[in-house]
Amino acid sequence: MRLGRRGCRPLQLSNSYLILPGFVDIHVHFRDWGLAYKETLMGGARSALAGGVVAVGDMPNTKPHIRTAELYRRRMEEGSRLPIIYRLHMGVPEDVGELHAAKPRSVKIYPEDVERYGWGHVEAVGRACAELGCLLVFHCEDPAYFRGGDRPPEAELACVERAWAVARRTGTRIHLTHVTLPQTAELSRGWATVDVTPHHLLLDRENCRHRGLCHVNPRLRTPELRRGLLAALAAGMIDVYATDHAPHTLEEKNSGDPPPGICSLDVALSLLLSLWRAGVVDLGDVVRLYSCRPSRLLGVDVGIERGLFTVVKLEEFVVRGGEFAGSCLHTPFEGFRAFGRVVATAVGGRVYFSNGEVYDISPHVDRA
16 A cells, blocks of 8 residues: 655756655644634645645644534635645544535544544444545544553554554555554554654654643654654655644643644755755655655645646755744744755745745635
8 A cells, every 4th residue: 555656756956956846744734713813724824835835634623623514615615715735634523424425535533533432433434434435544542541641652553453453344545644653654564554743753752842842642752762763764664744733822832731733834844855964865755755645645636747846945944933934933843953945835837935935825726
């Protein structure tokens, strides 16, 4: 089930610039609706364009949670007005018939869904997805292993076993998102695709100490596990790179009970290019992990020849959250040295981001 590598070719403009196919982030939280104080659809699109991202897969845990065909269609209609290609992972419905009405490309399974409905209902969703051809996207942590605020690595491994059983019994396609363990990448081979985030690759319990900004689900792991995940990436065991860009206000993140989530969409490509510069991955890997493969999972067609591209200046820079283009202006990557500054992003042949400025903007025509 590993995705192919055809059609992922960057172009060298000069010694200082690259033109790359538009990037695709399959895991973002653009909030809005009852959570617009954290981020809006347009604010999220601005962050995407600043980061060289031309297509996104948005998550359903808005307010209200997108569990019905009516809400799914409403959100998709709103997303169609954005200047980027917008796709949406539907939430788990109480009535599986809602999936047949909505016909989503994908359904997101949270640990909270397992707690609320049970694994039997998740399997019923899997059977419906097998009929509809949709993808089951797992936040793979089994809540039976949570102890108070502790969410140990064993919860991820237990969920992998459960997800494999769902795949075996239903025949549906499975994707495991924001995996944190090299064992997960190994165990998934042959029956699921997996993605990793920049924060699980680059941050751990030792080098990320701000209680609020570093709080995320799944949790940051030990330095040893993080290095193991990075080695799995270098070995080609990871299918997709995705941010899990999840904005909250700085006041929330500095509170005594910070919500989980990290902002990185504006700089995720540059963080990945830093790994290219360090020799962890090659440039073809960068494009496969963050453009070619995720575009196939989302069912979108991106590429330079379609006018969906980003131009990168090959220079080092220091990450500053205050320079981000969306509503979220804080990040645990503050002060990191990244490489490859996005200087232009085009969608449908139209440049929407250039030299630090996002143009406000009518939507492109999405024929992907």
